[in-house]
Amino acid sequence: MTSAESKTDSSALALKMHRLQRWLNVSELPATAVSYYLDHPFVTVTVDPASDARAASLNRNRVCVCSGQGMDAAEFLKIVALFEAHGVSRFFVWLSPGPQIDVIRAWLATVGAVKVTWTRYPTLVFSGSQRVQSVPHPEVRELGCDEMERVTPELAMDNYIRAAGRRRFHHYAAFDAGQLIATAALACFEGIGYLTYAHTAEPFRRRGAQSALIAARVQKAQNLGCTLIVSQTLTMLKDSYANLQRAGFEEVYEQEVYECAASRRAPS
Numbered sequence: 001m002t003s004a005e006s007k008t009d010s011s012a013l014a015l016k017m018h019r020l021q022r023w024l025n026v027s028e029l030p031a032t033a034v035s036y037y038l039d040h041p042f043v044t045v046t047v048d049p050a051s052d053a054r055a056a057s058l059n060r061n062r063v064c065v066c067s068g069q070g071m072d073a074a075e076f077l078k079i080v081a082l083f084e085a086h087g088v089s090r091f092f093v094w095l096s097p098g099p100q101i102d103v104i105r106a107w108l109a110t111v112g113a114v115k116v117t118w119t120r121y122p123t124l125v126f127s128g129s130q131r132v133q134s135v136p137h138p139e140v141r142e143l144g145c146d147e148m149e150r151v152t153p154e155l156a157m158d159n160y161i162r163a164a165g166r167r168r169f170h171h172y173a174a175f176d177a178g179q180l181i182a183t184a185a186l187a188c189f190e191g192i193g194y195l196t197y198a199h200t201a202e203p204f205r206r207r208g209a210q211s212a213l214i215a216a217r218v219q220k221a222q223n224l225g226c227t228l229i230v231s232q233t234l235t236m237l238k239d240s241y242a243n244l245q246r247a248g249f250e251e252v253y254e255q256e257v258y259e260c261a262a263s264r265r266a267p268s
Contacts, residue, residue, distance in 0.1 A: 010253040014096035018066035020189045027163040033060050042067045047086050056257045061091035067098025076107045095256040113258040119236035124249035126229035139175045140212045156183040160197035174209040182209035186217040193221025195231035214247045
């Protein structure tokens with residue numbers, strides 16, 4: 001058990017992150033996507049027939065389950081049918097820690113869901129045990145709304161651009177000799193400072209831009225009085241994972257991700 005795990009209840013954090021993700025959906029989802037069951041405290045369903053990516057992190061057809069309390073097997077099957085009704089042949093279930101996790105795993109098995117094993121999806125918390133040092137180069141600063149027009153799709157994630165001007169978002173950029181080379185955002189929600197939307201232009205990777213952006217956003221979150229500073233990544237993104245660990249972030253829990261494909265489900 002890491003020191004972050006010992007100080008942070010994984011189920012409680014997972015529930016906070018679930019609420020955070022619902023809040024983020026307001027700016028993240030395009031017009032083709034629809035969210036369901038937003039009145040349910042533990043489950044969020046997003047359906048987007050226009051999204052067909054094979055990678056879970058890029059596919060917007062997903063069921064995010066935290067705890068699963070209040071949901072039964074019949075309701076779970078209704079969720080599966082919802083995707084079928086929209087003609088979606090593949091969706092992903094993102095399962096966070098909670099008291100019903102074993103029950104939900106069993107339901108997933110009944111519909112032929114397969115756990116994604118080629119990468120892990122950790123949630124990391126800034127431990128506070130290691131002071132983040134400011135990185136002098138490249139230059140990093142927060143962007144004003146009037147500067148966001150400088151940010152092109154090659155320089156930022158789509159969600160970074162969609163969140164421009166939204167309250168409680170802080171958009172940062174890194175510059176090399178005045179040229180914008182990397183972007184990342186800080187979202188503040190219910191005392192959480194969430195580091196997200198990190199992207200570096202291809203020619204400028206591995207030059208310290210994201211380390212500098214992490215340091216700047218951690219400092220901003222601390223200045224704003226955030227009680228938790230959190231980020232999420234994939235372990236296959238080795239540089240991203242290593243940058244967070246070097247900056248004092250420790251893994252608290254892993255989201256289990258399952259692929260549900262119509263071709264694997266037994267006939268009704």
